[in-house]
Amino acid sequence: MKNGELEKLIQEALHSSDELKVRTELTDRTIRKIEKKMLLKELLLELLYKTGLVLFSLAALCGILIWAGGSELFSSWYTQLLNNLQVVVAVLILVIFTILIDQVGLRYFEMTKKQLNLKI
Amino acid sequence: MDDKILIRRISEGDQHALRLLIENNRNLVWHIIVSLVGNSSDGEDLFQEAFLRVFKGIRHFRSDSRLSTWIGSIAHHVCVDYLRKKKREMSVHSYDTDIKQVSNISTGVGGNITEKEDLKKIILAAIARLPQDFRTVITLYHLDECSYRDIAEITGMPDGTVKSYISRGRNLLREILVSLVPDLAEIRHDE
Numbered sequence: 001m002k003n004g005e006l007e008k009l010i011q012e013a014l015h016s017s018d019e020l021k022v023r024t025e026l027t028d029r030t031i032r033k034i035e036k037k038m039l040l041k042e043l044l045l046e047l048l049y050k051t052g053l054v055l056f057s058l059a060a061l062c063g064i065l066i067w068a069g070g071s072e073l074f075s076s077w078y079t080q081l082l083n084n085l086q087v088v089v090a091v092l093i094l095v096i097f098t099i100l101i102d103q104v105g106l107r108y109f110e111m112t113k114k115q116l117n118l119k120i
Numbered sequence: 121m122d123d124k125i126l127i128r129r130i131s132e133g134d135q136h137a138l139r140l141l142i143e144n145n146r147n148l149v150w151h152i153i154v155s156l157v158g159n160s161s162d163g164e165d166l167f168q169e170a171f172l173r174v175f176k177g178i179r180h181f182r183s184d185s186r187l188s189t190w191i192g193s194i195a196h197h198v199c200v201d202y203l204r205k206k207k208r209e210m211s212v213h214s215y216d217t218d219i220k221q222v223s224n225i226s227t228g229v230g231g232n233i234t235e236k237e238d239l240k241k242i243i244l245a246a247i248a249r250l251p252q253d254f255r256t257v258i259t260l261y262h263l264d265e266c267s268y269r270d271i272a273e274i275t276g277m278p279d280g281t282v283k284s285y286i287s288r289g290r291n292l293l294r295e296i297l298v299s300l301v302p303d304l305a306e307i308r309h310d311e
Contacts, residue, residue, distance in 0.1 A: 006290060006293070007262065007290075009240075009243055010243060010247070010258065010262045010290075011262045011263070013239075013241075013243035013244050013247070014244070014262055015263065016237075016240045016244075017244055019154055019159045020151055020154055020259075020263065021150075022147055022150040022167075026146070026164060026167060026168075027142050027143060027146060029164075029168065030142055030171045030172075033168050033172065034171065034172055034175050037172065038133075
Protein backbone atom coordinates (compact mmCIF):
# COMPACT_ATOMS: atom_id res chain seq x y z
CA MET A 1 0.00 0.00 0.00
CA LYS A 2 1.44 3.37 -1.03
CA ASN A 3 1.71 6.37 1.30
CA GLY A 4 -0.67 8.50 -0.73
CA GLU A 5 -3.25 5.75 -0.78
CA LEU A 6 -2.97 5.19 2.95
CA GLU A 7 -3.27 8.94 3.62
CA LYS A 8 -6.43 9.13 1.57
CA LEU A 9 -7.89 6.13 3.39
CA ILE A 10 -7.06 7.61 6.80
CA GLN A 11 -8.63 10.92 5.83
CA GLU A 12 -11.82 9.32 4.55
CA ALA A 13 -12.10 7.05 7.58
CA LEU A 14 -11.60 9.87 10.09
CA HIS A 15 -14.14 12.07 8.32
CA SER A 16 -16.69 9.25 8.43
CA SER A 17 -16.37 8.66 12.19
CA ASP A 18 -19.47 9.61 14.19
CA GLU A 19 -17.42 9.72 17.36
CA LEU A 20 -15.33 12.55 16.00
CA LYS A 21 -18.36 14.69 15.14
CA VAL A 22 -19.26 17.37 17.69
CA ARG A 23 -22.83 17.50 18.92
CA THR A 24 -24.30 20.95 18.18
CA GLU A 25 -25.98 21.27 21.58
CA LEU A 26 -22.56 21.07 23.21
CA THR A 27 -21.81 24.62 22.01
CA ASP A 28 -24.98 25.96 23.68
CA ARG A 29 -24.22 24.12 26.90
CA THR A 30 -20.67 25.45 26.92
CA ILE A 31 -21.84 29.04 26.40
CA ARG A 32 -24.37 28.65 29.22
CA LYS A 33 -21.72 27.27 31.55
CA ILE A 34 -19.38 30.17 30.80
CA GLU A 35 -22.21 32.68 31.29
CA LYS A 36 -23.13 31.12 34.65
CA LYS A 37 -19.53 31.26 35.87
CA MET A 38 -19.23 34.88 34.78
CA LEU A 39 -22.52 35.80 36.45
CA LEU A 40 -21.44 34.24 39.73
CA LYS A 41 -18.11 36.04 39.58
CA GLU A 42 -19.85 39.34 38.85
CA LEU A 43 -22.29 38.92 41.75
CA LEU A 44 -19.52 38.01 44.19
CA LEU A 45 -17.45 41.00 43.07
CA GLU A 46 -20.44 43.30 43.50
CA LEU A 47 -20.98 41.93 47.01
CA LEU A 48 -17.31 42.47 47.78
CA TYR A 49 -17.49 46.12 46.69
CA LYS A 50 -20.66 46.73 48.71
CA THR A 51 -19.17 45.08 51.82
CA GLY A 52 -16.03 47.14 51.42
CA LEU A 53 -18.09 50.31 51.16
CA VAL A 54 -20.12 49.49 54.29
CA LEU A 55 -16.99 48.58 56.28
CA PHE A 56 -15.26 51.74 55.13
CA SER A 57 -18.25 53.87 56.18
CA LEU A 58 -18.39 52.13 59.59
CA ALA A 59 -14.68 52.67 60.12
CA ALA A 60 -15.06 56.35 59.23
CA LEU A 61 -18.00 56.69 61.62
CA CYS A 62 -16.05 55.00 64.43
CA GLY A 63 -13.11 57.27 63.77
CA ILE A 64 -15.28 60.37 64.04
CA LEU A 65 -16.96 59.11 67.24
CA ILE A 66 -13.64 58.25 68.87
CA TRP A 67 -12.23 61.62 67.84
CA ALA A 68 -15.28 63.37 69.33
CA GLY A 69 -15.76 61.23 72.47
CA GLY A 70 -12.16 60.28 73.26
CA SER A 71 -10.64 56.87 73.81
CA GLU A 72 -12.93 56.14 76.82
CA LEU A 73 -15.87 55.63 74.48
CA PHE A 74 -13.87 53.15 72.41
CA SER A 75 -12.74 51.14 75.48
CA SER A 76 -16.33 50.93 76.80
CA TRP A 77 -17.45 49.59 73.40
CA TYR A 78 -14.63 47.11 73.43
CA THR A 79 -15.63 45.83 76.88
CA GLN A 80 -19.25 45.51 75.78
CA LEU A 81 -18.11 43.55 72.72
CA LEU A 82 -16.00 41.16 74.77
CA ASN A 83 -18.83 40.57 77.24
CA ASN A 84 -21.25 39.67 74.46
CA LEU A 85 -18.81 37.99 72.11
CA GLN A 86 -20.95 34.91 71.42
CA VAL A 87 -24.03 36.94 70.56
CA VAL A 88 -22.04 39.33 68.36
CA VAL A 89 -20.41 36.47 66.45
CA ALA A 90 -23.76 34.71 66.00
CA VAL A 91 -25.42 37.90 64.69
CA LEU A 92 -22.48 38.55 62.35
CA ILE A 93 -22.64 35.02 60.90
CA LEU A 94 -26.39 35.36 60.41
CA VAL A 95 -26.00 38.73 58.67
CA ILE A 96 -23.23 37.47 56.37
CA PHE A 97 -25.22 34.35 55.49
CA THR A 98 -28.42 36.34 54.79
CA ILE A 99 -26.59 38.88 52.61
CA LEU A 100 -24.81 36.12 50.72
CA ILE A 101 -28.07 34.31 50.02
CA ASP A 102 -29.96 37.50 49.14
CA GLN A 103 -27.32 39.24 47.05
CA VAL A 104 -25.67 36.26 45.40
CA GLY A 105 -27.67 33.03 45.77
CA LEU A 106 -31.15 34.31 44.96
CA ARG A 107 -30.05 36.72 42.24
CA TYR A 108 -27.96 34.00 40.62
CA PHE A 109 -30.88 31.60 40.70
CA GLU A 110 -33.31 34.22 39.33
CA MET A 111 -31.02 35.30 36.51
CA THR A 112 -30.19 31.79 35.37
CA LYS A 113 -33.89 30.92 35.48
CA LYS A 114 -34.71 33.98 33.32
CA GLN A 115 -32.09 32.90 30.78
CA LEU A 116 -33.68 29.46 30.69
CA ASN A 117 -37.12 30.92 30.07
CA LEU A 118 -35.78 33.10 27.27
CA LYS A 119 -34.27 30.03 25.64
CA ILE A 120 -37.62 28.23 25.71
CA MET B 121 -13.78 38.08 11.72
CA ASP B 122 -10.19 38.96 12.60
CA ASP B 123 -8.80 37.25 15.72
CA LYS B 124 -7.99 40.56 17.43
CA ILE B 125 -11.48 41.94 16.90
CA LEU B 126 -12.99 38.66 18.08
CA ILE B 127 -10.88 38.71 21.26
CA ARG B 128 -11.78 42.35 21.95
CA ARG B 129 -15.48 41.65 21.49
CA ILE B 130 -15.36 38.58 23.75
CA SER B 131 -13.56 40.62 26.43
CA GLU B 132 -16.38 43.18 26.18
CA GLY B 133 -18.90 40.41 26.92
CA ASP B 134 -20.27 39.89 23.40
CA GLN B 135 -22.06 36.54 23.47
CA HIS B 136 -22.19 36.24 19.67
CA ALA B 137 -18.43 36.60 19.46
CA LEU B 138 -18.06 33.88 22.09
CA ARG B 139 -20.37 31.62 20.11
CA LEU B 140 -18.38 32.29 16.95
CA LEU B 141 -15.13 31.44 18.73
CA ILE B 142 -16.55 28.13 19.98
CA GLU B 143 -18.11 27.24 16.62
CA ASN B 144 -14.87 27.99 14.76
CA ASN B 145 -12.76 25.84 17.05
CA ARG B 146 -15.10 23.17 18.39
CA ASN B 147 -14.01 20.52 15.89
CA LEU B 148 -10.32 20.92 16.69
CA VAL B 149 -10.97 20.82 20.45
CA TRP B 150 -13.29 17.83 20.17
CA HIS B 151 -10.83 15.89 18.01
CA ILE B 152 -8.03 16.48 20.53
CA ILE B 153 -10.27 15.31 23.38
CA VAL B 154 -11.53 12.20 21.59
CA SER B 155 -8.04 11.21 20.43
CA LEU B 156 -6.61 11.56 23.94
CA VAL B 157 -9.45 10.64 26.26
CA GLY B 158 -12.01 8.89 24.13
CA ASN B 159 -15.66 9.65 23.62
CA SER B 160 -16.67 9.15 27.24
CA SER B 161 -19.09 11.31 29.22
CA ASP B 162 -16.02 13.07 30.60
CA GLY B 163 -15.28 14.25 27.06
CA GLU B 164 -18.11 16.78 27.18
CA ASP B 165 -16.94 18.09 30.57
CA LEU B 166 -13.42 18.45 29.20
CA PHE B 167 -14.78 20.31 26.17
CA GLN B 168 -16.54 22.79 28.44
CA GLU B 169 -13.53 23.06 30.73
CA ALA B 170 -11.26 23.79 27.75
CA PHE B 171 -13.42 26.65 26.50
CA LEU B 172 -13.85 27.97 30.03
CA ARG B 173 -10.05 28.19 30.31
CA VAL B 174 -9.90 29.82 26.87
CA PHE B 175 -12.45 32.40 27.99
CA LYS B 176 -10.59 33.12 31.24
CA GLY B 177 -7.24 33.48 29.51
CA ILE B 178 -8.26 35.18 26.27
CA ARG B 179 -7.22 38.63 27.50
CA HIS B 180 -3.70 37.33 27.99
CA PHE B 181 -3.49 35.85 24.51
CA ARG B 182 -0.53 37.24 22.61
CA SER B 183 -0.50 37.00 18.86
CA ASP B 184 2.71 34.92 18.79
CA SER B 185 0.67 32.00 17.48
CA ARG B 186 -2.68 31.58 15.78
CA LEU B 187 -5.75 31.71 18.01
CA SER B 188 -6.83 28.22 16.94
CA THR B 189 -3.49 26.62 17.87
CA TRP B 190 -3.53 28.44 21.20
CA ILE B 191 -7.03 27.06 21.87
CA GLY B 192 -5.84 23.61 20.76
CA SER B 193 -2.92 23.74 23.16
CA ILE B 194 -5.30 24.61 26.01
CA ALA B 195 -7.52 21.65 25.10
CA HIS B 196 -4.43 19.43 25.02
CA HIS B 197 -3.39 20.68 28.48
CA VAL B 198 -6.88 20.05 29.85
CA CYS B 199 -6.74 16.45 28.60
CA VAL B 200 -3.21 15.86 29.91
CA ASP B 201 -4.24 17.20 33.34
CA TYR B 202 -7.28 14.94 33.30
CA LEU B 203 -5.22 11.87 32.36
CA ARG B 204 -2.63 12.73 35.00
CA LYS B 205 -5.38 12.85 37.60
CA LYS B 206 -6.66 9.50 36.41
CA LYS B 207 -3.04 8.29 36.57
CA ARG B 208 -3.41 6.03 33.59
CA GLU B 209 -3.89 6.18 29.88
CA MET B 210 -7.50 5.72 28.94
CA SER B 211 -8.00 2.50 27.10
CA VAL B 212 -11.44 3.37 25.76
CA HIS B 213 -10.66 4.36 22.20
CA SER B 214 -13.30 2.77 20.12
CA TYR B 215 -13.41 5.30 17.24
CA ASP B 216 -16.84 3.82 16.56
CA THR B 217 -15.75 0.24 16.07
CA ASP B 218 -14.57 -2.31 18.53
CA ILE B 219 -11.58 -4.36 17.48
CA LYS B 220 -13.63 -7.56 17.91
CA GLN B 221 -16.09 -6.30 15.32
CA VAL B 222 -13.17 -5.60 13.02
CA SER B 223 -12.04 -9.20 13.34
CA ASN B 224 -15.52 -10.28 12.33
CA ILE B 225 -15.41 -8.01 9.29
CA SER B 226 -12.00 -9.18 8.24
CA THR B 227 -12.76 -12.84 8.55
CA GLY B 228 -16.53 -12.95 8.23
CA VAL B 229 -16.84 -12.42 4.51
CA GLY B 230 -14.39 -15.06 3.54
CA GLY B 231 -11.51 -12.67 4.00
CA ASN B 232 -12.75 -10.27 1.31
CA ILE B 233 -13.13 -6.58 2.06
CA THR B 234 -15.39 -5.31 -0.62
CA GLU B 235 -17.47 -2.78 1.28
CA LYS B 236 -15.88 0.64 1.59
CA GLU B 237 -17.66 1.21 4.90
CA ASP B 238 -16.04 -1.91 6.33
CA LEU B 239 -12.67 -0.67 5.24
CA LYS B 240 -13.24 2.66 6.98
CA LYS B 241 -14.23 0.83 10.16
CA ILE B 242 -11.06 -1.23 10.02
CA ILE B 243 -8.90 1.87 9.59
CA LEU B 244 -10.65 3.67 12.45
CA ALA B 245 -10.15 0.69 14.72
CA ALA B 246 -6.52 0.54 13.68
CA ILE B 247 -6.05 4.26 14.48
CA ALA B 248 -7.66 3.65 17.86
CA ARG B 249 -5.02 0.98 18.53
CA LEU B 250 -2.15 3.40 17.96
CA PRO B 251 -0.25 4.78 20.99
CA GLN B 252 -1.83 7.95 22.38
CA ASP B 253 0.61 10.53 20.96
CA PHE B 254 0.64 8.91 17.54
CA ARG B 255 -3.13 8.82 17.47
CA THR B 256 -3.42 12.52 18.36
CA VAL B 257 -0.84 13.60 15.82
CA ILE B 258 -2.36 11.47 13.05
CA THR B 259 -5.86 12.75 13.83
CA LEU B 260 -4.81 16.41 13.86
CA TYR B 261 -2.78 16.04 10.67
CA HIS B 262 -5.33 14.14 8.62
CA LEU B 263 -8.64 15.33 10.03
CA ASP B 264 -7.97 18.96 10.97
CA GLU B 265 -5.32 19.43 8.31
CA CYS B 266 -2.99 21.04 10.84
CA SER B 267 0.57 21.74 9.75
CA TYR B 268 3.57 20.22 11.57
CA ARG B 269 4.13 23.62 13.20
CA ASP B 270 0.52 23.83 14.41
CA ILE B 271 0.62 20.31 15.85
CA ALA B 272 3.93 21.11 17.55
CA GLU B 273 2.38 24.18 19.18
CA ILE B 274 -0.73 22.30 20.24
CA THR B 275 1.03 19.27 21.71
CA GLY B 276 4.19 20.99 22.91
CA MET B 277 6.39 18.57 20.92
CA PRO B 278 9.28 19.76 18.75
CA ASP B 279 8.51 20.02 15.00
CA GLY B 280 10.86 17.13 14.20
CA THR B 281 9.14 14.86 16.69
CA VAL B 282 5.76 15.62 15.13
CA LYS B 283 7.08 14.79 11.68
CA SER B 284 8.62 11.57 12.96
CA TYR B 285 5.44 10.59 14.86
CA ILE B 286 3.33 11.06 11.72
CA SER B 287 5.68 8.93 9.69
CA ARG B 288 6.05 6.25 12.37
CA GLY B 289 2.32 6.41 13.07
CA ARG B 290 1.56 5.67 9.42
CA ASN B 291 3.98 2.77 9.42
CA LEU B 292 2.44 1.40 12.59
CA LEU B 293 -0.98 1.83 11.09
CA ARG B 294 0.08 -0.05 7.98
CA GLU B 295 1.39 -2.88 10.18
CA ILE B 296 -1.81 -3.02 12.20
CA LEU B 297 -3.91 -2.99 9.04
CA VAL B 298 -1.90 -5.80 7.50
CA SER B 299 -2.11 -7.81 10.72
CA LEU B 300 -5.88 -7.33 10.79
CA VAL B 301 -6.45 -7.88 7.09
CA PRO B 302 -3.45 -9.59 5.46
CA ASP B 303 -4.86 -9.33 1.95
CA LEU B 304 -5.68 -5.62 2.21
CA ALA B 305 -2.83 -4.47 -0.04
CA GLU B 306 -3.95 -6.81 -2.80
CA ILE B 307 -7.56 -5.77 -2.50
CA ARG B 308 -6.62 -2.09 -2.77
CA HIS B 309 -4.50 -2.94 -5.75
CA ASP B 310 -7.40 -4.71 -7.41
CA GLU B 311 -9.64 -1.67 -6.99
